[in-house]
Every structure is written in structure tokens, then in C-alpha cells.
Amino acid sequence: MTLRRLFVAIVVAGFAALLSAQVTAQSPLSLDECIARAIKRNLDLEIQRFNPQIAQKGIDVARDAYEPELSLTSSHGVARTAAVGTTPGTRSESTDTRLGVTQNFYTGTSVGISTKLDRSELNPAVGTLNPAYNADITISARQQLLRGFGTEINRAVLDRARLGFDKANLDYKVGTLEVIQRTENAYYNLVFAREQLEVRKFSLALAERLHEEAKARRESGVATDLDVFQAGVGVANARRGVILAQQSVRDSEESLLALIGQFELDGTPGTVQFAEFGEALPLLGSSLELARQSQPDYQSARAAIEQLKLDLKIAKDSVKPSLSVGAAVGLNGYRGSGSSAYSDAFNRGNNSWQVDLAFSYPWGQVADKARYHQSLATLSREQTRLRLIEQNIEVQVRAAVRAVGTNFESVKISAQARELSTKQYELEKAKFDAGLSTSRRVLEAQNDLETARVNELQAKVSLRTSLAALHRIEGSSLQRYGVTLP
Numbered sequence: 001m002t003l004r005r006l007f008v009a010i011v012v013a014g015f016a017a018l019l020s021a022q023v024t025a026q027s028p029l030s031l032d033e034c035i036a037r038a039i040k041r042n043l044d045l046e047i048q049r050f051n052p053q054i055a056q057k058g059i060d061v062a063r064d065a066y067e068p069e070l071s072l073t074s075s076h077g078v079a080r081t082a083a084v085g086t087t088p089g090t091r092s093e094s095t096d097t098r099l100g101v102t103q104n105f106y107t108g109t110s111v112g113i114s115t116k117l118d119r120s121e122l123n124p125a126v127g128t129l130n131p132a133y134n135a136d137i138t139i140s141a142r143q144q145l146l147r148g149f150g151t152e153i154n155r156a157v158l159d160r161a162r163l164g165f166d167k168a169n170l171d172y173k174v175g176t177l178e179v180i181q182r183t184e185n186a187y188y189n190l191v192f193a194r195e196q197l198e199v200r201k202f203s204l205a206l207a208e209r210l211h212e213e214a215k216a217r218r219e220s221g222v223a224t225d226l227d228v229f230q231a232g233v234g235v236a237n238a239r240r241g242v243i244l245a246q247q248s249v250r251d252s253e254e255s256l257l258a259l260i261g262q263f264e265l266d267g268t269p270g271t272v273q274f275a276e277f278g279e280a281l282p283l284l285g286s287s288l289e290l291a292r293q294s295q296p297d298y299q300s301a302r303a304a305i306e307q308l309k310l311d312l313k314i315a316k317d318s319v320k321p322s323l324s325v326g327a328a329v330g331l332n333g334y335r336g337s338g339s340s341a342y343s344d345a346f347n348r349g350n351n352s353w354q355v356d357l358a359f360s361y362p363w364g365q366v367a368d369k370a371r372y373h374q375s376l377a378t379l380s381r382e383q384t385r386l387r388l389i390e391q392n393i394e395v396q397v398r399a400a401v402r403a404v405g406t407n408f409e410s411v412k413i414s415a416q417a418r419e420l421s422t423k424q425y426e427l428e429k430a431k432f433d434a435g436l437s438t439s440r441r442v443l444e445a446q447n448d449l450e451t452a453r454v455n456e457l458q459a460k461v462s463l464r465t466s467l468a469a470l471h472r473i474e475g476s477s478l479q480r481y482g483v484t485l486p
Contacts, residue, residue, distance in 0.1 A: 027270040027271070028270050028271045028272075028273075029269050029270035029271065029272050031183075031184065031187050031272075031275065032481060034183050034186075034187050034256065034259075034260050035180055035183055035184075035481045035483070036481075037260040037261065038179050038180070038183045038259050038260045039176065039179070039180075039483055041260065041261050041262055042179050042259055042260065043262055044175060044179060045172075045175055045176060045179055048171070048172050048175040049172065049486075051168045051171060051172060052165065052168040052169050052172055052486075054168070055161070055164045055165040055167070055168035055169075056165050056168075058161040058164055058165065059158065059161045059162055059165055061161070062157045062158040062160070062161040063158055063161075065104060065157075066103075066104050066105065066106060066154075066158075068101055068102070068103050069101070069102045069103075070100075070101055071098075071099070071100045071101075071102065071114075072097075072098070072099050072100075073096075073097070073098050074095070074096065074097040074098075075095070075096050075097075076093075076094070076095045076096075077093070077094050077095075078091065078092070078093045079091070079092045079093075080092075090122065090123065091122075091123045092120065092121065092122045092123070093120070093121045094118065094119065094120045094121070095118070095119040095120075096116070096117075096118045096119075097116065097117050097118075098114055098115070098116040099114065099115055099116075100112055100113065100114030100115070101113055101114070105154075106151045106154040106155050107143075107149075107150065107151055107154070108143060108144035108148045108149045108150060108153075108154055109141065109142070109143050109144075110141065110142045110143075111139075111140070111141045112138075112139070112140050112141075113137075113138070113139050113140075114137075114138050114140075115135070115136065115137045115138070116134075116135065116136050116138075117133065117134070117135050117338055117341065117342075118133065118134040118135075119131055119132070119133050119338070120132050120134075129334075129335070129336045131336070132334065132335075132336065133334070133335055133336065133337055133338045133340070133341040134332065134333070134334050134341060135332065135333045135334075135335075135338065135341035135342045135344070135345050136330050136331060136332040136333070136345060137330060137331045137332075137345060138328055138329070138330035138331075139328065139329055139330070140326065140327065140328035140329075141326065141327055141328075142324050142325070142326040142327075143324060143325055143326075144322075144323070144324045145323045145324060145325060146320040146321050146322065146323040147317055147318065147320040147321065147322045147323070148317065148322075152313070153313060153314065153317045156310040156313050156314050157310075157314070159310055160307050160310045160311070163303050163306050163307045163310070164307065166303050167300050167303040167304060167307070169485070170296045170299050170300040170303060171296070171300055172485065173296040173475075173478070173485060174296045174297055174300065176478065176483065176485060177296065177472050177475060177477050177478065178472070179259065180468075180472070180477045180478070180481065180483070181468045181469065181471075181472040181477065182259055183256070183259045183260065184464070184465070184468040185465050185468060186252065186255045186256040186259055187256060187272060188274070188460075188461045188464045188465055188468075189252045189255065189256075189461065190249070190252040190253060190255075190256050190269065190272050191272045191273060191274055191461070192252075192457050192458065192460075192461045193245070193248045193249040193251075193252040193253075194249055194252075194272065195457050196245050196248065196454055196457060197242070197245040197246060197248075197249050199245075199450055199453045199454055199457070200238065200241040200242045200244075200245040200450070201242055201245075203238045203241065203446060203447075203449075203450045204235070204238035204239060204241070204242050206238075206446055207231070207234040207235045207237075207238040207443070207446065208235055208238075210231045210234065210432075210439055210442055210443070210446075211228070211231040211232055211234065211235050213231075213432075213433075214227045214228045214230075214231040214439050215228050215231075222435055223439070227438055227439040227440075228439075230438070230439045230440045230443060231439040231443070233443075234439070234443040234446070241450075253268060253269055256269055257269065274460055274464070277408075277411075277463065277464075279467075281404060281405055281408060282400075282401050282404055282470060283401075284397070284398060284401050287397050287400070287401055287470065287473075287474055288393075288394060288397050290474045290475070290476060291393050291394075291396075291397050291473050291474045291475065292390075292393070294474060294475035294476060295393060295473065295474070295475045296475055297389065297393075298386075298389055298390070298393060301382070301385065301386050301389050302386065304382060305379070305382050305383060305386060308375065308378055308379040308382055309379060311375050311378075311379075312372075312375040312376060312379050314375075315368070315371045315372040315374075315375040315376075316372055316375075318368045318371065318372070319365060319368050319369055319372055321359065321360065321361040322358070322359065322360045322361070323357075323358070323359050324357075324358050325355070325356070325357050325358075326355070326356045326357075326358065327353070327354070327355045327356075328353065328354050329351070329352070329353045330351065330352045330353070331345040331346060331350060331351050331352075332345050332350050332351070332352060333345030333346070333347065333350055334350075393473065396473050397470070397473055397474070400466060400469050400470035400473055401470065403462075403466035403469070403470075404463065404466045404467055404470055407459060407462045407463035407466050408463055410459040410462065410463070411456070411459045411460055411463050413459075414452070414455045414456040414458075414459040415456055417452045417455065417456070418449075418452040418453055418455075418456045420452075421445075421448050421449040421451075421452035421453075422449055422452075424445050424448065424449070425442075425445040425446055425448070425449045427445075428441055428442050428444075428445040429442055429445070
């Protein structure tokens with residue numbers, strides 16, 4: 001019996017030494033390092049990084065309508081008539097070219113300056129000039145008086161695009177917070193899975209030792225075949241527990257690797273461990289205030305409402321009739337060459353001007369009025385949704401704060417339960433060694449110890465995942481890990 005105990009002890013010690021060497025060979029992997037790698041390489045975040053870039057270009061699109069616009073048109077044509085009797089045929093040739101610049105302003109004003117040079121030639125000539133050049137320089141302006149009047153309404157599209165850019169950044173912040181929380185959970189789950197595997201291996205070593213002792217005691221006539229059989233069942237169950245724990249470890253490793261890298265699932269993360277819980281328990285009031293100020297989901301919803309308010313202004317403006325007043329002044333010249341025509345245009349007597357008024361109003365305006373009422377209803381709906389978000393934030397913060405407090409107490413209680421289970425197992429094992437207990441009762445005490453150790457690990461994981469959830473709701477995870485978003 002002594003030789004068998006020595007053999008089991010050597011096997012267990014050798015296995016532990018091999019496991020320790022494997023763990024030592026792996027470099028430690030801290031939670032901060034995992035967060036940094038996830039922020040840099042997570043595929044979900046890489047996809048979301050494009051959204052602010054797209055939204056930023058939307059600002060340029062909205063601004064483009066108020067950039068100067070250069071226009072150039074030119075045409076050339078020839079017309080012929082056949083001879084009729086003694087009347088000779090004619091041939092006319094003309095070239096028209098116009099160059100202009102137009103500028104729109106946020107006040108609803110459009111100003112343009114253009115110049116035109118026309119050349120005409122008629123054969124046979126019927127005028128005093130052949131070819132003849134006609135030049136003009138025109139300055140025009142148009143002001144909207146009802147629809148599209150004023151800086152506020154004309155800047156609405158640009159302001160909406162800027163809000164869209166802010167919202168895209170907030171949504172990216174939301175995605176970053178979610179990735180941080182998922183990484184924290186995956187890291188803690190890996191710690192739990194590996195610690196649980198060690199518990200299962202320890203239980204297997206105890207079960208195998210008990211099995212060997214039961215067989216030795218049977219040979220000496222102290223134990224029965226039932227004791228050996230029960231100990232063998234304990235070994236089989238312990239081996240099953242180790243296999244399942246190994247699967248859980250690999251699943252947890254791949255879940256973490258998928259968050260902090262790209263297609264690196266064949267690797268093995270380094271050693272991970274629970275950090276000491278050294279922070280104070282959260283206070284409900286401060287957590288609520290922090291969530292209202294820093295929660296990007298809430299801020300994104302508010303930005304969306306501001307966009308809807310601008311949409312409502314645009315829709316309301318579209319219901320108005322279109323009324324505009326325009327004016328133009330011009331200089332014109334007529335000579336036998338282009339340069340002479342432009343010189344003649346600046347003659348005091350060669351000028352023109354006009355004033356016009358334009359009005360249009362679609363009959364009934366069914367579509368415009370429908371769009372206005374749609375915008376109004378959409379805004380009211382999202383304002384109600386914002387109130388729901390505010391309520392949900394308060395509910396989530398309250399629940400998260402309670403969860404942290406509950407799990408903190410659970411860690412202390414589970415540690416006490418593990419200590420008691422350890423003592424219970426040691427007492428039951430001592431009774432077994434003295435021939436006062438059975439292998440079945442030792443296995444029950446061993447299972448109780450294993451359950452208590454796993455419960456303690458689960459309590460530690462629950463405490464840290466509840467903290468991660470609270471930090472996500474508060475929006476404070478970025479500051480805690482020193483993450484600066486672009």
C-alpha cells in the first residue's frame with residue numbers, strides 16, 4: 001500500500017511539474033493588454049471605423065451646394081437656304097460662348113456674373129457688319145422670399161450632416177465600449193475556465209489516489225469490493241469533468257482570441273489571472289450622474305433627435321409657396337471684332353437691366369404636407385423613445401450597482417464555504433484512513449469541495465463581469481483603460 005501511495009504521489013507531482021513548466025513557458029497576458037489589442041485589431045471595430053469617415057464626407061457634400069460654380073457653354077451652327085429663281089441662296093454661321101460664375105449664400109440669395117460673346121456671319125451680307133460680334137457682361141441676383149429664405153433653413157442640411165458626424169463618432173464609442181466589455185468578460189471567463197480545469201485535475205488526482213487506497217485496503221481485508229467500485233466510479237466522473245473543463249478552456253481561449261486579433265485562433269493566450277479587487281463599491285447617485293453625462297447611447301439618441309428637428313424645419317419650409325425676386329444689370333457691345341465689342345460694352349449708353357418676380361405653388365401640396373406631418377410624428381416618437389432610454393439607463397444602473405454589491409458579498413461567502421468544505425473533506429478522509437468511513441462518503445465530501453471551489457471561482461467572475469457591465473452603462477470604461485478614440 002505504501003508503494004502504491006508513493007507511485008500515485010510521484011505521478012501527481014510529475015504531472016503538476018509538467019503543467020507548471022507549460023504555464024511558466026507562456027508569457028503573462030494582462031487584461032489591459034487584451035483591451036489594447038482589441039481596440040487596435042478587433043474586426044467589429046475595424047468595420048465601425050469607416051462610419052465616421054463616411055459621415056465626415058457627408059459634411060463636404062452638404063457644403064458643396066454653397067461653393068462657387070463655374071459654367072461654360074459654347075455652340076456653333078450653320079444654316080443654309082437654297083436659291084429661288086433669281087434670289088441667291090444664303091449661308092449663315094454663328095458661334096455663341098458664355099462663361100459664368102454662380103455663388104449661393106445661406107441667406108437664400110444667389111448671385112451670378114457672366115459674360116457672353118456671340119459671332120455671326122451671313123453670306124451675302126445684309127448688315128453693315130459681317131462678321132458681327134455681340135458681347136455682354138451681366139450681374140444677376142435672386143432672393144428667395146418664402147421657401148428657402150433665411151440662414152437657419154439653408155444651413156439645416158449642413159447642420160444635419162455635422163450632427164451625423166457627431167452621431168457616427170458616438171456610435172463608434174458605443175461599439176468600443178461593447179468590445180471592451182466583451183473582452184473583459186472573455187478574459188474573466190478564460191481565467192475561470194483554466195482555474196476550473198485545475199480544480200477538476202486536482203479532483204481527479206484525489207479520486208485516483210482514493211481508488212488506489214481502496215484497492216490496497218481491499219487486499220488487506222479492510223475495504224470491500226463496493227468501496228473499490230465506488231472509488232472507480234469517482235475516477236470516471238472526475239475524468240469526465242477534466243475533459244469537459246478542457247473543452248471549456250479551449251472555447252474560452254478562442255473567444256478571447258477572436259476579440260483581440262484576426263484569424264489567430266490557433267494560438268494560445270498567455271497566463272491570465274484575476275486582479276485584486278481593490279476599488280470601492282459603487283454609489284448609486286454618482287453612477288447615475290456619470291451615466292447621464294457620459295453614456296454614448298443616450299448622447300447618440302439626443303443627436304438623432306436634433307437631426308429630426310432639422311428635418312421638421314425643412315419639411316415645414318417646403319410647405320410654403322415659392323416666391324423669389326430677381327434683378328440683373330448688364331453691359332453690351334456690338335462691333336466687327338470681339339475686342340471691339342467688349343470695348344463698346346463699356347460705352348455709357350450700352351446697358352440693360354431687368355427685375356422679375358417668380359411665384360409657384362403646387363395645387364393642394366399633398367406630398368409636402370404629408371412629409372411635414374411624417375416628420376412631426378417621427379420627432380414625437382423619438383422624443384418618447386429618448387425618455388424610455390433615460391428610464392432604461394436608470395433601471396440598468398440600479399440593477400448593476402446592486403449586482404456588484406451582491407457579488408461582492410457572494411465572493412466572501414463562497415470563500416468561507418470553500419474553507420469549510422476543505423475541512424469537511426479532510427475530516428472525512430481522515431476517518432476513511434482510520435477505517436471509520438467509506439469511499440462513497442469521501443467522494444461526496446470531495447465533490448462538495450470541488451463544487452465549493454468552482455462556486456468561489458464563479459463568484460469572482462460574476463463580481464468582475466457585473467463591474468464591467470456597470471462601467472459600460474456609465475460609459476467610463478474608456479477612461480479606466482486609458483483609451484483615446486480618434
